[in-house]
Amino acid sequence: MSEENTLKFGMVGGAEGSFMGRVHRIAAGFHDDLKLVSGCFSRSYEKTLETGEKLDIPEDRLYNDFEEMARQEAGEIDFVSIVLPNYAHYEAANPFVDRGINVFCEKPLTFTVDQAEDLMQRVRETEIVFAVNYSYSGYPMVKQARQLVRKGKLGDIIMVRAEYPQEWILTSLQEDSEGISSWRIDPEVAGISNCTGDIGSHIENTVSYITGLEIEALCANLESKSGASELDDNSEIMLKYDNGASGMYWSSQVAVGHDNGLKVRVYGTEGSLVWRQEEPNYLEVTYTDRPKQRLSRGRDPLFPAADAVSRLPAGHPEGYFESFANMYHNLKQAVLAHRDGNYEEDEFDLPTIEEGITGVKFIHKCVESSKQGVKWVDFE
Amino acid sequence: MSEENTLKFGMVGGAEGSFMGRVHRIAAGFHDDLKLVSGCFSRSYEKTLETGEKLDIPEDRLYNDFEEMARQEAGEIDFVSIVLPNYAHYEAANPFVDRGINVFCEKPLTFTVDQAEDLMQRVRETEIVFAVNYSYSGYPMVKQARQLVRKGKLGDIIMVRAEYPQEWILTSLQEDSEGISSWRIDPEVAGISNCTGDIGSHIENTVSYITGLEIEALCANLESKSGASELDDNSEIMLKYDNGASGMYWSSQVAVGHDNGLKVRVYGTEGSLVWRQEEPNYLEVTYTDRPKQRLSRGRDPLFPAADAVSRLPAGHPEGYFESFANMYHNLKQAVLAHRDGNYEEDEFDLPTIEEGITGVKFIHKCVESSKQGVKWVDFE
Amino acid sequence: MSEENTLKFGMVGGAEGSFMGRVHRIAAGFHDDLKLVSGCFSRSYEKTLETGEKLDIPEDRLYNDFEEMARQEAGEIDFVSIVLPNYAHYEAANPFVDRGINVFCEKPLTFTVDQAEDLMQRVRETEIVFAVNYSYSGYPMVKQARQLVRKGKLGDIIMVRAEYPQEWILTSLQEDSEGISSWRIDPEVAGISNCTGDIGSHIENTVSYITGLEIEALCANLESKSGASELDDNSEIMLKYDNGASGMYWSSQVAVGHDNGLKVRVYGTEGSLVWRQEEPNYLEVTYTDRPKQRLSRGRDPLFPAADAVSRLPAGHPEGYFESFANMYHNLKQAVLAHRDGNYEEDEFDLPTIEEGITGVKFIHKCVESSKQGVKWVDFE
């Protein structure tokens, strides 16, 4: 394992040409003290070798399967990043968890709630760091929003409005009338949901991260409006939270005019906030007794959790890569503490495996509600 | 009755000090050829006399009750404007309708659906012009939106997202802990709903005006989040339209940070549009195959129905008063045609009594759905 | 003359079909207690009669020339509105001023500085109310800006950036290759400047109104970039104010993409503000020690001068007509005080004849600077 403050990690999935693989490597590359030293980048060993060569990773640290990698790398790497399509997360995470290797896993955590709970049980046994990459929680202004809500600055939370509209399925269909070839709309790879699983799950986690509210019941309308596949491409949800607040979520891949429009609005009795993913360096906050404010990252005083991951001066835009880099930043702290035997999950600002389970459950509950005719279902 | 192109009208309600009375008078005042000549401005005859004096209306055209006014003014005025709180619309409209006097009535039309249908039946018999003042349909860019949708420019409509958040109940409570003294939250005056009736109804009509979609079923969550009265101050609704499209509506009076945030988004298979009441001179339109556009009233070519009610050059903001003035503008055309015996309701761009009925039914269906535990109810 | 609080006024210019005439009449019509009772609406008596008939003004109050009108209406009207092209202001104002009739005059005040000073001398002798219609000072948020600056909330003012871009000359030329038929580009009617006189003058007055700064020197580049006429259609100016602050002004009629883009930014040592004419209900204010704020008319507490002319609740947009109506509102107060013998010019919030002179001088100094090869010229 690494010495001093430099951490070594491996990667599963994310071969040359994979979008997510590149994002993870660039994000880790923001940190001089994170080194990618091994990988099983693809089911094709040839592709793994090619990728490894590009990345200057010696061949003896390149693996043909997850199992072997976990076996060989136990004690050698500080953590592994799992950058695979949804269906493979569980399978890939298992061997690393079982060998006590810390895991950073893409979301959604698993296909089924059972898998997720099984995974958690073993994570609890091996006492590793296991974080799920809900990357939007990496943005400084999302962290600022969380602190504002958690410290009661907005009063009691009475409502959440959140949406994540995209348009890509409609524009893709227009460009290619033969249909779309994306794993996201293939049930074998994506699971029981496309839109809700892919982006609705980001709404769920971002809202939960900011507000701490727990869903009590929901009523979801999942549809394939484009007909591009049997999976949903649009998802409309009403919710009830444990404190009596109400929610409305909308995610879509058929909403013309939206690029990647994640937007979260939280309303309290004394104030409200709005965060827009496409303008991530700002947070709009309004209190009942003051004019509307626009907080600017780098300019206005932020809470320490937000400030810690703000790299650039005000007005120098940070974006998507930085949000991922921030996930690695916080992961690093957790893994270092773990190495020193001081790791307490709730002291770190990272999405936990429990949040991962909630995320999987959320998808399943939405599908269940919709299948029952858009009826209210309890969340448990 | 008036000669040539000048029209004479009376007003019921709207005494000095009434917000809506002033708005109506200013709006009518945009037209040199509309003259307010008589009125029953208040239940207090004294107040009516005071208001009449201010407005240079001779005492013999000022009335103590609606009945008398209708009797005396039949054949003298071209139409009457009814500017009263919700509960009095039916009572006030009746005598004018029965005497064949054209009516311009504030919304919502009546308290009950029965009243509304009864009214319509008599309107059909006397064949008068009866328009309901859904004033947001008076904005040129709302008319432009309607034409874009109706002419199929956005393809098939698959979704509507509309919201109308305000914050006034929370800020009022904060300023005066004794509670709010507004007729809007008093069931005797406002009826079975506050928020849904007052502003949710504007969503319903504006969406219907733009899209022509008919609601097939809805599922509504009406709450009094502030506890300021038993009536709803927040309203969350999922909808299904007759063409299979889905909707989400939100109206609120407890959403800190929003002044008067009516916003309507319509999504089709080939394009989408957004109209924001607080920036009414613009319309955002995106087609799948072109960059996002911002249409500017006065600059960009508009359809005739929108162009006809655009008064100022580009960049000179028109606002709320102009939207009302536009209602009077279109009303004038209809009443002139009626005088000439050429009135066909569907040839005029005015909210009809049928739309008024739909509006009342909408409020009732929302209350019904919410009372049943936020269940889906058919709209009929 | 009028009794009680109702004021009677006459109008010079503004016949049916004139844009400005209509705007003035609608603006006055916001006030129940302002009555248009006489007019000389056009050089064509026939047109004056037609307009008068439309407006229900009896024939004996309709005049063939200014002189006769002033003679007959002295003692009958409380003020006269002069709504003519630039060249005729001086000629038209004279007879009214000499007979002690209060005057509300369109801007720019006169063609020459000599005319303006001559007019002022006589205004001072007859002690009338003479206001110049710099209408952008009528917006509540411009008044709020003025108060913020004048009360020192921004610290010492160190800079002003102001611009007023339009595009109409380029788009008009494109539509009609034969050239533009607008009096604005005709030296006989518009005077020595088109762009600077028409809209640059609004920058000058709005900045002066808000900041109270006096121009010490300026360096101006006036060009006819379109070649549509010999008069300027673009105007770039650097300025030095009496307190050492510096300014940059830009006005244009050939700036594609701008409708009516008046925007004023004032920077002080402790804060800054931005007002945009196209979003007139908001004022952006930033202090060094707080997040950027957006003040909303109707929502946030305003200074009394601003509050007094805010008619509608927050989020209900007021626009161009209201700004004119507010000029009439303040004019009314001044004329009432004058009637009661209590008029002190500096107690009223109205653009004075001295501001009118400064405006004329500004245009002349800009032309002088530009003609000298874009050199600095002293303002006095």
Add this chain to the structure above:
Amino acid sequence: MSEENTLKFGMVGGAEGSFMGRVHRIAAGFHDDLKLVSGCFSRSYEKTLETGEKLDIPEDRLYNDFEEMARQEAGEIDFVSIVLPNYAHYEAANPFVDRGINVFCEKPLTFTVDQAEDLMQRVRETEIVFAVNYSYSGYPMVKQARQLVRKGKLGDIIMVRAEYPQEWILTSLQEDSEGISSWRIDPEVAGISNCTGDIGSHIENTVSYITGLEIEALCANLESKSGASELDDNSEIMLKYDNGASGMYWSSQVAVGHDNGLKVRVYGTEGSLVWRQEEPNYLEVTYTDRPKQRLSRGRDPLFPAADAVSRLPAGHPEGYFESFANMYHNLKQAVLAHRDGNYEEDEFDLPTIEEGITGVKFIHKCVESSKQGVKWVDFE
């Protein structure tokens, strides 16, 4: 030297703790095929060793002075990045240029025009790649703007309006009344100008990059409004370009309310564009005959030069780091071509040493104009 497509480079300046050093390393780290292999990171050898250790650079590739580094690394590295304060650029670049090592140099190029021209002469002799890091030209939408203008889409360019306001000097002074300790305001390190040299120079280059216009004359007002140092903190400039177009530039470090407000507006006879550095993924374009458009990186079709450096899907914000990464991306292409003997400077999209010279001259001309009493000076 490197083999295949991987390039090795060294760095001068940019030790641990240096903001720019970190930005350069992260930016280079976006590319798997760029390896930092040597450095002279600081005047303090100790600091260089520390930084090198952190970065896993062996001690024998860490140098005590530039000269030695250039001597030893000739033939070993493909290029060197010079990441030093202004005053040291010339001194540091010399030995590398003389040994034929390609150079990537921070801006402004040198202190004096003579230095810059001397440097160019030697660059021309050794025929190396020498690029100056005007990083804002790295943004895809700036490249798109350049293509739109260069291909004549906006017609003839008639005006440029550009500004770069910041507020940091005022806010810093407020936080620490003892004064500011920044090398930027120290003439020994920054040279004859602070604001104009630091950020005015970005305006100059970005405008030139987009439009290709050459400055013919300028009139500049440079002031130290804060009094924090003798160097300018505010800079107002009027310009005349070679094609007859006119310009206005404003840069400031005392403009409260602005973070890093670089904004460039280019106006042509047929269209205009606006690019805002704080919303870098969008480009606003308006043509005379179409509604205003907002081009979105990743969504709308871009010219190849812009498309080549767009990494993320639409709506996933790219920011400041990516703009630097794009400079390295294009530098890489040029260096690879150079290695293959195919380098022609004008075939690559990189700021040349000639642009560097223009930048230095611009600063000097502004200072000269201002010192002469804000008079027009020819640019040559």
